Amino acid sequence: MSEHLSAAHKADETNAGFRRGLSPRAERVAASAMEAILADEDERGNLIPGSPEACARAVRWLSRSAGHSSSNIRFGYGLLTWLLQLLPLFMIGVPSRMTELSLGDRIRYLTALETSRYGLLSMLLLAFKVPMSIVAFEEGAELSSTGFDRPSTASRRSLMWAEAPPANAPNTAGGVS
Amino acid sequence: MTRDIPAAEAIVSGRALATGFDVECDVAIVGSGAGGAVCAALLAEAGHRVVVLEEGPHVRPDEYQTWTPSMSVRRLFREAGLLTAMGVGDTPMISITLGRAVGGSSLLTGGVCFRIPSDVHHTWVRDLGLGELSEAALGPAYEEVERRMRVREVPPQMRSRSTEKFLQGAEALGIEMRPIRRNTGLDCEGNARCNFTCPAGAKRSVDVSYLPSATAHGARIVSDALVTDVIVSNGRAAGVEGHLLGGDDAARSHAFRVRARHVIAACGTLHTPLLLFRTGLGLRSGELGNHVTLHPAVRVVARFDEPIVGWDGALQSVYSDQFHSDGIKLVGVYSAPNVLAAGMPGVGPEFRRRVRSLPYCATFGAMIHDEGGGTVRASPGREPLLWYSMAPRDLSRLRKSMTILAEMAFAAGAREVYTSVLGAPPITDMDKARALERLNIDARRIECMAFHPLGSARAANDPRRGVVNQWGETFELPGLYVADGSILPTSIGVNSQVPIMSMAARIAWKLGERIAHEKAVATRTRGRALRRRVAD
Ligand SMILES: Cc1cc2nc3c(=O)[nH]c(=O)nc-3n(C[C@H](O)[C@H](O)[C@H](O)COP(=O)(O)OP(=O)(O)OC[C@H]3O[C@@H](n4cnc5c(N)ncnc54)[C@H](O)[C@@H]3O)c2cc1C
Numbered sequence: 096m097s098e099h100l101s102a103a104h105k106a107d108e109t110n111a112g113f114r115r116g117l118s119p120r121a122e123r124v125a126a127s128a129m130e131a132i133l134a135d136e137d138e139r140g141n142l143i144p145g146s147p148e149a150c151a152r153a154v155r156w157l158s159r160s161a162g163h164s165s166s167n168i169r170f171g172y173g174l175l176t177w178l179l180q181l182l183p184l185f186m187i188g189v190p191s192r193m194t195e196l197s198l199g200d201r202i203r204y205l206t207a208l209e210t211s212r213y214g215l216l217s218m219l220l221l222a223f224k225v226p227m228s229i230v231a232f233e234e235g236a237e238l239s240s241t242g243f244d245r246p247s248t249a250s251r252r253s254l255m256w257a258e259a260p261p262a263n264a265p266n267t268a269g270g271v272s
Numbered sequence: 273m274t275r276d277i278p279a280a281e282a283i284v285s286g287r288a289l290a291t292g293f294d295v296e297c298d299v300a301i302v303g304s305g306a307g308g309a310v311c312a313a314l315l316a317e318a319g320h321r322v323v324v325l326e327e328g329p330h331v332r333p334d335e336y337q338t339w340t341p342s343m344s345v346r347r348l349f350r351e352a353g354l355l356t357a358m359g360v361g362d363t364p365m366i367s368i369t370l371g372r373a374v375g376g377s378s379l380l381t382g383g384v385c386f387r388i389p390s391d392v393h394h395t396w397v398r399d400l401g402l403g404e405l406s407e408a409a410l411g412p413a414y415e416e417v418e419r420r421m422r423v424r425e426v427p428p429q430m431r432s433r434s435t436e437k438f439l440q441g442a443e444a445l446g447i448e449m450r451p452i453r454r455n456t457g458l459d460c461e462g463n464a465r466c467n468f469t470c471p472a473g474a475k476r477s478v479d480v481s482y483l484p485s486a487t488a489h490g491a492r493i494v495s496d497a498l499v500t501d502v503i504v505s506n507g508r509a510a511g512v513e514g515h516l517l518g519g520d521d522a523a524r525s526h527a528f529r530v531r532a533r534h535v536i537a538a539c540g541t542l543h544t545p546l547l548l549f550r551t552g553l554g555l556r557s558g559e560l561g562n563h564v565t566l567h568p569a570v571r572v573v574a575r576f577d578e579p580i581v582g583w584d585g586a587l588q589s590v591y592s593d594q595f596h597s598d599g600i601k602l603v604g605v606y607s608a609p610n611v612l613a614a615g616m617p618g619v620g621p622e623f624r625r626r627v628r629s630l631p632y633c634a635t636f637g638a639m640i641h642d643e644g645g646g647t648v649r650a651s652p653g654r655e656p657l658l659w660y661s662m663a664p665r666d667l668s669r670l671r672k673s674m675t676i677l678a679e680m681a682f683a684a685g686a687r688e689v690y691t692s693v694l695g696a697p698p699i700t701d702m703d704k705a706r707a708l709e710r711l712n713i714d715a716r717r718i719e720c721m722a723f724h725p726l727g728s729a730r731a732a733n734d735p736r737r738g739v740v741n742q743w744g745e746t747f748e749l750p751g752l753y754v755a756d757g758s759i760l761p762t763s764i765g766v767n768s769q770v771p772i773m774s775m776a777a778r779i780a781w782k783l784g785e786r787i788a789h790e791k792a793v794a795t796r797t798r799g800r801a802l803r804r805r806v807a808d
């Protein structure tokens with residue numbers, strides 16, 4: 096999976112090491128969910144899965160973060176991936192594990208979790224979607240799709256004034272480039 | 273174990289040490305966050321020998337300033353930001369963020385600075401009998417903290433267009449907004465990602481505003497040093513013990529001991545109780561680890577027709593106290609674009625479409641002055657377990673907050689509003705915004721965050737009602753002090769960093785005087801003994 100990592104993430108791993116916190120099975124479940132969460136449509140309206148680079152980056156971050164966290168987190172995510180895998184029957188009536196669902200069914204399943212009237216089911220999706228999407232949308236085409244107009248999420252905003260803004264500076268909307 | 277900390281630097285990386293240590297000093301401080309850093313600086317400046325032990329790593333500002341948000345989350349946030357308070361009963365699951373590094377949670381703040389409101393001080397004095405914690409008593413501490421942190425009002429030109437939109441809505445609804453004060457001096461460029469560290473180095477977190485003075489005055493700071501026990505001797509605190517965390521996998525490496533007549537626990541609200549429980553405290557009052565308040569917070573995202581590009585501007589720049597009597601504070605807020613994207617609702621193409629609309633979106637938040645139904649206890653692992661049972665009154669306040677925020681958005685011309693209700697379709701008009709307040713939904717569908725856990729080892733004027741006295745010393749173990757968020761006697765309804773630092777400053781000043789007095793007495797006693805020997 097590491098061949099998909101960006102230079103920034105590779106440098107981070109070189110400096111700080113990699114310790115897996117999710118089992119290979121749990122990583123596969125997280126990747127399959129991410130592929131559906133990041134899925135998009137092409138010009139003809141066909142579904143296309145999330146990019147392998149973004150999914151790999153996101154899953155690796157989650158696994159690594161769990162690896163450097165307490166046993167509570169590792170145990171918790173182990174349990175959550177198991178639930179995520181087993182609930183399609185109850186949510187969309189398809190007797191299959193999540194990883195075996197077609198992309199369309201996976202999107203339907205995860206949407207059903209998110210919109211469920213039982214908050215714990217929505218939270219189940221959120222536990223994967225939010226942390227992994229933070230990583231997915233941090234770089235590359237995914238970052239560009241947010242419309243962010245700086246080269247990276249670590250870049251500084253370029254101001255017209257050199258130091259502190261003068262007291263009569265225009266509103267930020269007009270005062271920045 | 274060596275008899276000195278075996279490294280020359282003032283801030284020693286514990287993971288790099290090849291051996292443990294056993295040293296002596298006047299004050300051992302556990303935790304280098306907002307409370308611990310203030311105590312370290314003030315006590316070292318007063319001439320006392322200070323050793324600070326910090327479980328998290330030491331990262332220099334010039335390094336962390338270059339990190340992307342996900343790197344900061346993984347390396348500076350406790351549990352990589354994945355910590356949650358388990359909701360009991362009709363309570364949302366609340367995501368909790370804490371710092372774990374030299375500088376603690378101070379590294380991650382939005383820079384917002386408030387003093388404790390007058391009415392809260394008044395309640396402490398009038399209802400809880402805490403005369404030493406009046407507004408006037410804390411005045412000099414507030415001034416000292418704000419001076420060092422360069423607290424300034426955010427100028428209007430640093431407001432983002434996201435904030436401007438909500439200001440417009442507030443004005444239309446007659447809601448008064450005020451400028452926020454922040455610890456960024458005149459240096460904030462408006463990069464709007466303070467919670468993941470400031471790329472401009474504008475934010476005066478305690479690692480730049482306090483700890484350099486501590487080390488310049490001789491304090492030693494050891495990172496990657498987990499304190500597990502307080503040493504007790506002759507019925508009083510006599511130091512701390514623990515072990516270094518070696519390498520990136522944070523496995524235990526060498527043991528250390530710091531012997532000191534005075535110990536300050538400044539591990540933060542969720543971790544100080546763990547240390548105190550292990551020391552056998554909390555049995556007398558039964559109050560340790562209870563009554564934790566969180567300031568649960570929600571936010572809405574509003575989509576407009578015109579571009580907003582909300583990431584250009586200060587992360588937070590205005591607030592409103594209009595709903596103070598309802599326990600609601602409205603606060604302008606933004607975040608890094610990838611973090612905002614992650615919070616958009618939907619899965620697959622629907623999610624991607626909403627992410628693409630981010631340049632047209634503004635966000636605004638609200639925080640609740642909660643009653644406090646949190647309980648923290650040790651778990652089998654290193655991290656605590658936290659339960660939170662939300663008072664029905666506070667749940668109504670959360671709903672009301674979402675309503676007000678959505679109303680402001682529509683009053684400013686928003687097309688649609690995404691609330692904090694998970695998976696709910698966006699609302700599209702004012703009537704639906706108003707209906708939010710009466711919404712009958714599972715509380716766990718409300719996406720909630722908390723940044724200010726407080727009150728797990730409360731200050732009280734009576735050992736039956738709290739864990740520490742008004743000067744931070746534990747009732748049960750002389751010589752053991754607490755100087756962090758856990759001692760706040762009630763929820764305060766405002767961001768907690770300046771309040772904690774100011775409470776810590778008072779504790780450090782008083783303790784500094786006490787140690788100076790003890791030293792003077794010891795010198796006199798030694799002098800007398802010497803003179804007697806000479807006379808003999
Ligand atoms: C994302 C975020 C945004 C925030 N924004 C704001 C804001 O804008 N304005 C504001 O006023 N407040 C804000 N806060 C809150 C503020 O940062 C905290 O209230 C304050 O820093 C708490 O101080 P503390 O001393 O209690 O704990 P902390 O600052 O959390 O410090 C505790 C330290 O102790 C260490 N520690 C714990 N246990 C041990 C042990 N056993 N051995 C050794 N070390 C240990 C921890 O690793 C940590 O570094 C924010 C907090 C967060 C997380």
Ligand code: SF4
Nearest residue numbers: 460461463464466470
């Ligand atoms: S708004 Fe930006 S420049 Fe200002 S303190 Fe936050 S991150 Fe730094």
